[in-house]
Amino acid sequence: FVPSGKLKKQQLREGKFVPGDLQLAYNNLMTEGILVFETSPDYGSAMASKKLSAEDILARCIQEYEESDETPLLIGTYANQLWQRRAGGLTSSLSKSCDRMEVSGVEVFQVKSLGWLPSGGLVKGLTEAVIDLGTVNYVGVKNVAPIRLRRIAGKLDAQGVQLTTNTFEFSLTNRSNEKWIQSCKTLGVIPMISNPLGGGLASGQYTASNPSGGVAGEAKFSFATLEKLQPLHSVLETVAERVMTRLTRELRD
Numbered sequence: 028f029v030p031s032g033k034l035k036k037q038q039l040r041e042g043k044f045v046p047g048d049l050q051l052a053y054n055n056l057m058t059e060g061i062l063v064f065e066t067s068p069d070y071g072s073a074m075a076s077k078k079l080s081a082e083d084i085l086a087r088c089i090q091e092y093e094e095s096d097e098t099p100l101l102i103g104t105y106a107n108q109l110w111q112r113r114a115g116g117l118t119s120s121l122s123k124s125c126d127r128m129e130v131s132g133v134e135v136f137q138v139k140s141l142g143w144l145p146s147g148g149l150v151k152g153l154t155e156a157v158i159d160l161g162t163v164n165y166v167g168v169k170n171v172a173p174i175r176l177r178r179i180a181g182k183l184d185a186q187g188v189q190l191t192t193n194t195f196e197f198s199l200t201n202r203s204n205e206k207w208i209q210s211c212k213t214l215g216v217i218p219m220i221s222n223p224l225g226g227g228l229a230s231g232q233y234t235a236s237n238p239s240g241g242v243a244g245e246a247k248f249s250f251a252t253l254e255k256l257q258p259l260h261s262v263l264e265t266v267a268e269r270v271m272t273r274l275t276r277e278l279r280d
Contacts, residue, residue: 028071030079040243046084053088057097063134065194067104068124082127089128101133102192102219104169107149117152121162135192137167146179154186167192167219173210180214192217199259200225228256231263 070081
């Protein structure tokens with residue numbers, strides 16, 4: 028990310044981008060009906076003093092989007108550092124995030140993995156955000172394993188609040204959290220999957236026969252890694268070809 032100025036050719040080849048590129052990306056996503064944006068005070072916090080944190084940039088994108096009748100669905104993420112595990116810290120952080128993004132509230136507010144530490148303060152804060160303050164419609168967690176998920180869901184339920192989401196990583200190349208999905212289903216929690224394309228490994232773009240993925244520069248993944256995934260990439264290619272054939276036929280008809 029380059030905060031200002033015009034990009035040189037070398038920077039463009041390296042994939043660098045400026046704030047205006049983010050506005051274009053936001054506009055395209057909204058136009059195509061992709062309305063969910065997950066953010067946090069932690070994202071881009073080093074540039075918060077320059078009003079270039081993720082929340083500051085998102086506020087600008089929302090304001091400058093021409094189709095103003097379309098509003099994004101915002102998911103806020105609470106950092107919940109060791110010194111922030113209190114109800115007041117959570118509700119204060121949420122209010123400040125809303126002020127930065129210039130919105131009255133967010134659709135979902137989630138807290139990161141609770142680890143082994145007590146969660147009473149966070150549960151109280153989430154409850155207050157929904158019931159007392161009305162600054163969030165739904166509450167969720169991030170990277171919470173099944174046993175802890177069941178416990179926090181029970182604590183929230185006792186306060187009259189439904190745990191709605193659990194965000195965690197899962198993809199065709201990383202299925203270690205597969206049991207987490209079943210746990211979510213059992214509890215009526217929506218699994219929000221992050222990194223679904225495995226950083227590109229599960230996209231079909233990078234393969235043993237095309238390690239660079241058609242992008243100039245150093246290969247993103249080693250040949251040894253890509254070679255192990257050859258069967259997966261072969262199936263992805265087959266599926267893509269079948270879908271393309273079907274869409275072409277439907278378009279012709």
